[in-house]
Amino acid sequence: MHLVELSRSEHQGLRIRADRVEAGAARQHLIPIVMGEFRKAATQYPIVFAKHPETARFAPYVLSGLGLEENLFWSGTELDVAYVPLNVRRQPFYVGADNELCIDLDHPCLDGSGTRVLVNADGSDSAYLKEILAILGELVAGRAATEQFVATLLDLDLLAPIVLDIVLDDGSPLQVQGLYGLDEEKFRQLDEAKIAGLWQAGYLDLLYAVMIASGQLFKLIRLKNQRIALSRAWQGNAR
Structure with missing residues (x-):
């Protein structure tokens, strides 16, 4: 990674290949989110804490x-x-320590054949850069609120280690460690005052989103089994 502060004059010739933006997540098994993403994320992924x-x-x-x-x-x-x-x-953009806009010059999406530009011919921010700034703004704005949400869960002792001891279709064991989820038993034991406090803070629906999202673990197991089966079939055909 080569992070530098974005200069609209120095970097105005940079181009972004949209099809490579997601490539940075190809080897990420954990992707950080803010609480404003919980509802959408719950439809696709397990939401965990680490x-x-x-x-x-x-x-x-x-x-x-x-x-x-x-x-x-x-x-x-x-x-x-x-x-x-x-x-x-938001790749390949980051927010620096002093809230300056930075760019990773080593990211694979930076390519002269890209169709997305940062600066228009008249020197104004492109629609693409404005979109990136909006995404970064949402992340920055959501950071403190998300930290407060997590602090509340810890205060109520609602996080517990996730214990997964999985046997895949090919018989191989798989253990996932270091992850935490919502302790549903302790959540159900909260008194009315604490539940009311969670509701007033806007946290109650987020907790339900986390609970619903836990079912997405079965999707990951299915995808893992499919990937192993495809790999074994490819290796068999290659012989």
Whole structure:
């Protein structure tokens, strides 16, 4: 990764290939999301919680694979999903430490054959760059609210380790560790005052989204089995 602050004059000639934007997520099994994405994400992925590798603080993620650096939704050319998380769609742009707009000059979507430009001929921001700025704005605005949501779950002791001990169709065992989900038993035991507090904070429907999304784990297992079967069939045909 080669992050630099975006200069509309210095980088006005850069072009983006839209078909390569999602390539950065091809080996991401955990993709961070903000709470404004929960409802859409729940229709496609399990929503889990994990400790950030650098800060050790809990944050929400969509789970896209059952192994490290595995994205079971990656088809080889795109993410085969109806909803692509904001943290994927904003590639190759980032928000710097001082809220400056940065770009990763090493991202594969930067290509002279791309059709998306950053700056119009008159020097104004392109429609594409405005879209990126809106996505980054949503991520920045959602960060503090999401951190507060997670802090509330921790205060109520509602996060518990997810224990998955799976046997795939080919008989191979698979264990997923380091992930946390909603402790539904403790959630059901909350008193009326705490439930009312969650409702007033706008958190109750998010908790239900997390619970519904847990069923998407079965989709990941199915995709994993399909990928293994295709790999075995390809290897058999190659002999």
